[in-house]
Amino acid sequence: MIPLYILGLLQRYGPQHGYQIKKIVAEQLSDFTRIKLPTIYYHLEKMQKEGFLAVSSEKPGNRPEKTVYSITDKGMKAFQRMLTNMLEYDYRPTFPADSVFYFSEHLETSTIVKSLRAYIEKLKGIIRHIENHRGETIQHVPNEMQTMVEIIFSHHLLHYQAELEWADKSLKRLQIKEEE
């Protein structure tokens, strides 16, 4: 998925070096992915070896050279292939939090209840944050991308709301259990 993003960004915004890609990702995708800088460099180098990218060292003034990558024809084909493969990607989440319930014999119910309460507040904060960010983003995005951006935001909002609903429901279940 990371190579796909890198190839797509290089195609959309032209040749870039690693740090610039990181900045674009931070601006546009930070709510949806968490791609680390060393990971970007890793894939840039790898895809260069595979012939998906071409390098052209840039030496502005006497500053240290930056390695600028541009997408090749082969890279564009690889991008198209990866994107098409994504269409068949399965949603198969695992929730580390489940382990807390699976092994709940080893915790006080009151401890779980307390952490669920904190978790619920955190989720509400995240939902507020995404809703604000959605408003902002929609305005700054070109018209033809509006629908797509809305689809992505709604994807995350729906899942955060599902998570909130779950936490709420579970909290109530545990409180009933606690009273017994």
Add this chain to the structure above:
Amino acid sequence: MIPLYILGLLQRYGPQHGYQIKKIVAEQLSDFTRIKLPTIYYHLEKMQKEGFLAVSSEKPGNRPEKTVYSITDKGMKAFQRMLTNMLEYDYRPTFPADSVFYFSEHLETSTIVKSLRAYIEKLKGIIRHIENHRGETIQHVPNEMQTMVEIIFSHHLLHYQAELEWADKSLKRLQIKEEE
């Protein structure tokens, strides 16, 4: 998260070798995690080096020896620590499918529509499967674990339903766009 499961299972079911752990996971947790066999062996060896596990080679008859692992006191403490840490675990999903929409300029809308339709059917199948499995599992589980098992199942169901809702909504948005 995987070490946590391994330690917890060794505590609950007593000393086991790698393959047995894999079987327990397959029976009880296959809907919620996808832990691979070599990963289990990796953590068993690692945790043995850390002193969380003790080994005792078992040689039944003249068959090849099996390496049986049991949890140590130190391992139990580590388990408790890991479990407590889990209480603060954040939900921060990323959806590879988002890339399809982020780069939708490179695909025909009709292609996306078609794959969304297939995706929706697949999700409905998964939801049916989990609902059946929930019924079965609840019956075979000791009473004191009922609430917890229900919480875990509802976790997954809510998210699959959110995913379905999203796919449905997105499909409709794209169909409106297609008509324009």
Add this chain to the structure above:
DNA sequence: TATAATATAATCAGCACTGACTATTTGCTT
């Protein structure tokens, strides 16, 4: 009863990822 298929039990090489680090440049403060 030979034999194919499946289950059991484990290893290992190689890939993806990233925390921690280095080094330079730019901007800000005093």
Add this chain to the structure above:
DNA sequence: AAGCAAATAGTCAGTGCTGATTATATTATA
């Protein structure tokens, strides 16, 4: 002008994970 923080640009060693493979035992099937 000196000093410090933040931004820029990149490297590298170490960790976690798993596909592919090996090897034996058990079961099923012809």
